[in-house]
Amino acid sequence: MFVARSIAADHKDLIHDVSYDFHGRRMATCSSDQSIKVWDKGDSGEWNCTASWKTHSGSVWRVTWAHPEFGQVLASCSFDRTAIVWEEIVGESNDKQRGQSHWIKRTTLVDSRTSVTDVKFAPKHMGLMLTTCSADGVVRIYEAPDVMNLSQWSLQHEISSKLSCSCISWNPSSSRAHAPMIAVGSDDSNATYGGKVQIYEYNELTRKYAKAETLMTVTDAVHDIAFAPNLGRSFHVLAIATKDVRIFKLVPLRKDNSSSAPTKFEVQVLAQFDSHNSQVWRVSWNITSTILASSGDDGCVRLWKANYMDNWKCTGILKGDGSPVYGSSGQPGALSAVLGSASALSALNGATGR
Incomplete structure (x- = not known):
């Protein structure tokens, strides 16, 4: 603890x-x-x-x-x-x-x-x-x-990107099989425009970044975005902080290496949590990409972890004053000091106001 x-x-x-x-x-x-x-x-x-x-x-x-x-x-x-x-x-x-x-x-x-x-x-x-x-x-x-x-x-x-940008994340993979890739989130207030997350990939032939994917299901303002560390996986995992927490899996589809077209992806939603019951402002992975931390306007940091079946569950909650939220078993959630301070936590709990 x-x-x-x-x-x-x-x-x-x-x-x-x-x-x-x-x-x-x-x-x-x-x-x-x-x-x-x-x-x-x-x-x-x-x-x-x-x-x-x-x-x-x-x-x-x-x-x-x-x-x-x-x-x-x-x-x-x-x-x-x-x-x-x-x-x-x-x-x-x-x-x-x-x-x-x-x-x-x-x-x-x-x-x-x-x-x-x-x-x-x-x-x-x-x-x-x-x-x-x-x-x-x-x-x-x-x-x-x-x-x-x-x-x-x-x-x-x-x-x-044609949309007001709010956050970016590099894909950390160093594999030669993966071209450099950036995810861009938007907090554009136009609710009718879907796809508030865009993925751009670098192409060696054109020496430019081209849009590879748009996550059309993300229609609310995006406040933070984070690729998970890639430890040799063939696919990518992306966490998004919007009105809830979402985790996406991006599976590259086979492509012709001589083509200048960007990689196409099969996009899967691994998890979606509205436990914060409010705007989520930050998402952050641990170094092995096994735990995701999120913080929201409810004044709490929550930890998410997947089991061997790839089902994601909340494994710990920490209040803004640093005290753990006890579960039904009477045991506190297993949460490290994800943030160094309660005042820092307030920053990650929606004090951005851009």
């Missing part, structure tokens, strides 16, 4: 995102107070704020870590229409900042005409690449040609 720890985050406004680094020993938070805070986990398990700085001139929606192979690098995106890349520099701070890490702005990406709603680094095997999506309906993919110089980023691709 894990213990939930509460952190006095000291943000002056709503926290919109919480992001762990690759090892789970560092955490970044961002807020409408236009700041980012970085937290480091001490030897006794406590979280200490090691950096806090003003980043954007508007609400900061998302913050994300690059793989540590590329150094200590963060990216953030904001209502101010920009995404920014930050790098940690150790040993260059003055006496007043001793003990505090020093984060340098390496570049500001200014291509979006509207609020930049999500930012994600590509899987490590693709090199140092960064993807943004915006309310203007465009997904942009940038690349740092020299990983030693993070001030230089080139815009490699612009994908127009």
